Amino acid sequence: MIKIEDVKTKIIEGLNLEDITTDELKDDMALFGDEGLGLDSVDAIELTLILEKEFGVKITNMAEAENIFASSASLTEYINNEKNS
């Protein structure tokens, strides 16, 4: 079972987000868009690489990614579902 804090740490480290902590990155905070963390399409590409390298899960299409990358919580849920399937 992957913990959400571990996922947040990998997001922050992998995307080099030096000015945000895991505490500040709320579980349900939107990762993309101006209202949330403000990630963009290049970050989405980077995130797919981080997920595969760090957690062994693969995301192969953008439609799927839009839902999975909604927040740290949805991302963690996806990783755990994939690992249990």
Added chain:
Amino acid sequence: MIFEYINLDASREIIDLEKNLTITPKWNYIQTSNKLDFIKSFIPKYLSGEKIVLFDANHKQLLNFYNNNNINDLAGIDKANKNSKILFFTSGSSGFPVGAFKSKDNLLLEVESLKKIVANRDIKRVVVSVPFVHIYGILAGLLLPMELDNVTLVVKEDFLPYELLQEAMSEDTLVITTPVFIKAMAKLPESKDLSHSLFVSSTAPLALEDVATFEDKYSSSIVQLFGSTETGGIAYKKGQTTEWTALPFVEIQSCDDKLSVKSPFISNYLLNEEIVELEQPYITEDIVEIKNNTFTLIGRSNKLIKIAGKRISATLIENILEEIPEINKAIVSLVYKKELLRSEQILITLEASGEVDKRLIKEKISQYYGIITIPFNLKYVDKINSSAMGKKVIFN
């Protein structure tokens, strides 16, 4: 050319383009929304002879300029109008965008030059991962496929690395992309034989090791393009070399170690607060070593930072940030993070009375640079002093 659009759900559709063309030889702005709407709007207008202004509507300065000025009424527009087809905007050295008028000859000769570069390959499909607002996307991603025989143009709003890999696996595919995708695909754990596909990359030079990793992994080739909006393409390189070769029709020389270019792709006129005629040869800010028809990039002669191929003025960003009441002084510097897809980042060092919301900084920067993402990190220091020469200096 057949235009195939991949929807978000991966379904595909062949898009019919408007064929009832009306000639309206005035400058008209095309809203750069999504790729599908853009192509449906751009191609008929381009073919009709309409003069097209392209810029990113998120760029507040440009939007203000466009709202307050009718380009058709600008002083000197009659001269610039001669044969002009597209007005592209790019970040200028002062920070304010510069418009580059491109004539039909500028564009078609450059496409002809690109065709020569890929002439040794059979191309049946052109897959485009780049946006169309800038000159590279228009030339390589739209005008080149339009000039190639019997090709299908394949477009999707955003690709993930596996999606682009999947598209590149079809035989005789030309992929128009950027260093971000080359580096991302090089990091995928699986490898495929893409020897029947060719990748074209521009906006920023790739590190030699990234090219080597990609080409070894996929048995494929990368052609990199070098140039700017004002000059158009200047040079290209294939594979793992540091030497750039001048594109067909382009002459290069060294002028005080700077790259000097004579080329039919160079804009005849620029819109730089007013319309000015551009003389050739055009001297770039790139410091180079020239050898015959090739050059090696040594560096840049000014303090402009290039991020994803776009010129970013450190001084301008410092001035913008120093308008924020909490910020006393700011210093902007380039940081290269090799391990990231977006390797070029800026570090903003601030002397401030309190922490500044990163979203405010992002918003301020985007007013000047539009949708170009400028990745930045913040660092706070107690004091930024100025030297006797007025240069800001950090004391920790």
